[in-house]
Amino acid sequence: MFQLLALAFSAAAVVTASSPGDPDFYNTVADIFSAPDCGNETFVWADPIFGRGGACQPLDRHDNTPDILSYRPTTIYPDCVVNLYTDSECQSTAYLAEVDQCVQAGIPFVSAFVQCPFSDNL
Numbered sequence: 001m002f003q004l005l006a007l008a009f010s011a012a013a014v015v016t017a018s019s020p021g022d023p024d025f026y027n028t029v030a031d032i033f034s035a036p037d038c039g040n041e042t043f044v045w046a047d048p049i050f051g052r053g054g055a056c057q058p059l060d061r062h063d064n065t066p067d068i069l070s071y072r073p074t075t076i077y078p079d080c081v082v083n084l085y086t087d088s089e090c091q092s093t094a095y096l097a098e099v100d101q102c103v104q105a106g107i108p109f110v111s112a113f114v115q116c117p118f119s120d121n122l
Contacts, residue, residue: 032059051114082114
């Protein structure tokens with residue numbers, strides 16, 4: 001009986017686990033900072049970008065984030081490309097974000113566009 005119950009729980013975990021292309025999948029996680037140069041003293045928090053990618057997404061989804069003046073990805077899903085923008089439509093200059101590299105624009109980042117192999121607009 002115990003083995004059957006364990007099997008049922010493990011099967012449920014597989015079905016509900018997030019995977020690439022799921023709307024709640026974190027394709028990127030980055031440290032965000034309230035000042036230039038990604039300094040520890042201005043670290044705000046680690047923030048995910050989630051979803052299938054292929055769309056302009058706001059970096060401050062809950063209107064509770066200080067201005068993001070520097071950004072350092074800690075993980076990016078393989079073959080995904082992350083660009084940051086200083087406008088809400090991803091029409092301003094694109095700033096390529098790469099793992100462990102500090103990115104800054106001189107003005108706050110507002111949006112991101114992540115393109116992945118599983119993105120909708122390929």
